[in-house]
Amino acid sequence: xxxxxxxxxxxxxxxxxxxxxxxxxxxxxxxxxxxxxxxxxxxxxxxxxxxxxxxxxxxxxxxxxxxxxxxxxxxxxxxxxxxxxxxxxxxxxxxxxxxxxxxxxxxxxxxxxxx
Numbered sequence: 585x586x587x588x589x590x591x592x593x594x595x596x597x598x599x600x601x602x603x604x605x606x607x608x609x610x611x612x613x614x615x616x617x618x619x620x621x622x623x624x625x626x627x628x629x630x631x632x633x634x635x636x637x638x639x640x641x642x643x644x645x646x647x648x649x650x651x652x653x654x655x656x657x658x659x660x661x662x663x664x665x666x667x668x669x670x671x672x673x674x675x676x677x678x679x680x681x682x683x684x685x686x687x688x689x690x691x692x693x694x695x696x697x698x699x
Contacts, residue, residue, distance in 0.1 A: 592633040592640075602627055 594602065605627060608620035628638055 592631070592637040594631070594638070598627075598631060 602624060605620055605624045609617055609624075611617050611620065628635060
């Protein structure tokens with residue numbers, strides 16, 4: 585974590601972790617909301633800052649203000665990572681279904697041999 589002009593600046597990993605924890609504040613369950621709030625508070629304290637420094641507007645340098653901005657990039661959606669995750673899920677499901685088919689074939693074979 586860096587501090588710039590009294591404003592705390594989180595690393596990408598810290599920011600993602602905090603956003604995920606804060607996302608749980610929308611839970612329908614009071615206990616989950618309370619746990620999320622406490623977890624967020626502990627993260628911020630653990631990083632050696634407080635909410636005021638974390639939420640203070642960050643002053644941009646003149647260079648940053650003049651720098652052309654590229655297209656919007658959604659930090660929470662990486663298409664390649666999403667596709668890889670879905671492929672892993674599908675591979676696990678295929679393996680589970682293949683095991684189930686083998687089990688059922690053995691069961692049918694055993695019934696045919698008895699009957």
